[in-house]
Amino acid sequence: MGGQDKGLIPYHERPLIERIITLLKPQVDKLIINANRNIGQYQEYRYPVIEDTLTDFCGPLAGMLSSMKACDTDFILTCPCDSPQLSPQLRQRMMETLLANQADIAVAHDGNRLQPVFCLIPCRLATHLENYLAKGDRKIDLWFAQHNMVAVDFSDQVDSFINFNQPEDIDSHHARIQADIPVLGFSAYSGTGKTTLLRQLIPALMEKSINVAVIKHAHHLFDIDTPGKDSYEIREAGSQQTLVASSRLMALMQASQHTEKKPELSDLIPRLDATTLDIILVEGFKHEPFAKIELHRPSLGKPFIYDHDDNVIAIASDEHLSLSRNIDQLNINDIDAIADYVADFILHWTS
Numbered sequence: 001m002g003g004q005d006k007g008l009i010p011y012h013e014r015p016l017i018e019r020i021i022t023l024l025k026p027q028v029d030k031l032i033i034n035a036n037r038n039i040g041q042y043q044e045y046r047y048p049v050i051e052d053t054l055t056d057f058c059g060p061l062a063g064m065l066s067s068m069k070a071c072d073t074d075f076i077l078t079c080p081c082d083s084p085q086l087s088p089q090l091r092q093r094m095m096e097t098l099l100a101n102q103a104d105i106a107v108a109h110d111g112n113r114l115q116p117v118f119c120l121i122p123c124r125l126a127t128h129l130e131n132y133l134a135k136g137d138r139k140i141d142l143w144f145a146q147h148n149m150v151a152v153d154f155s156d157q158v159d160s161f162i163n164f165n166q167p168e169d170i171d172s173h174h175a176r177i178q179a180d181i182p183v184l185g186f187s188a189y190s191g192t193g194k195t196t197l198l199r200q201l202i203p204a205l206m207e208k209s210i211n212v213a214v215i216k217h218a219h220h221l222f223d224i225d226t227p228g229k230d231s232y233e234i235r236e237a238g239s240q241q242t243l244v245a246s247s248r249l250m251a252l253m254q255a256s257q258h259t260e261k262k263p264e265l266s267d268l269i270p271r272l273d274a275t276t277l278d279i280i281l282v283e284g285f286k287h288e289p290f291a292k293i294e295l296h297r298p299s300l301g302k303p304f305i306y307d308h309d310d311n312v313i314a315i316a317s318d319e320h321l322s323l324s325r326n327i328d329q330l331n332i333n334d335i336d337a338i339a340d341y342v343a344d345f346i347l348h349w350t351s
């Protein structure tokens with residue numbers, strides 16, 4: 001990274017450390033930052049900043065040791081500052097696996113190899129780790145091997161371990177996170193009928209045995225519950241995450257830590273269970289770079305979107321259009337034809 005402090009490198013106009021804090025804070029009782037430079041900048045986040053207690057650089061184990069000695073908790077859960085798709089199930093899955101196997105240390109495994117800086121370690125091992133480092137040993141996997149370690153399966157969340165090692169990694173990250181599952185947007189001005197079309201299109205796709213998820217951008221404050229209901233009152237009282245479940249439905253409401261920041265697809269897509277899906281349909285987010293179908297009704301008098309968005313691959317309209325570039329045209333009222341187009345989009349994506 002050219003000598004830059006990774007945690008402070010901009011990612012979607014925010015330092016990477018802010019992204020990690022947002023993902024990790026709901027999972028832990030206390031949060032601390034281990035850093036050895038730019039201490040003042042990290043302290044601005046109002047969390048304890050712990051420097052390595054060892055004078056010579058001893059790698060990630062030194063940071064773990066310093067954190068273990070600074071904490072008054074039974075365990076530390078660790079993650080690096082440059083993995084912006086940190087699993088929201090990191091703590092839960094790590095702790096459950098550790099307890100189920102009566103292990104000392106839990107370490108994430110992506111299905112191919114261990115991810116040693118994603119780990120759950122009991123603070124009672126601090127003295128053992130300090131002695132290990134005092135002997136000049138540095139290898140993290142060898143220290144793990146001296147204890148009853150269990151690998152925690154995250155093979156269904158491989159993208160959780162994407163990290164940045166050079167500047168271009170950040171630039172290409174958005175495209176990579178969408179590579180595992182087709183993402184197709186519907187872009188239009190208000191009043192064109194995006195939601196109406198989706199309500200008709202989803203059943204048509206289901207008839208083709210295509211499993212669909214939808215991500216919708218809301219431009220205003222919204223609630224999936226109503227004032228006076230228990231879940232609403234609990235969330236309003238300050239619960240950061242509220243999970244409501246019945247035999248038919250489950251809904252997770254999570255308070256946003258950055259109310260001034262617009263949501264981004266790179267934040268939202270990893271929250272879906274992609275193992276059950278064939279495609280993600282997106283309503284809104286028209287300024288983000290992913291494939292889209294533009295909905296256009298000339299009677300509304302609105303300009304085209306495709307003219308300034310090369311990601312528009314087709315236009316669905318209620319009239320035949322004269323277009324400035326060669327892209328597919330669809331009949332906005334022919335839902336079966338649009339469903340066929342989506343099915344073909346999935347086929348070409350996976351082929």
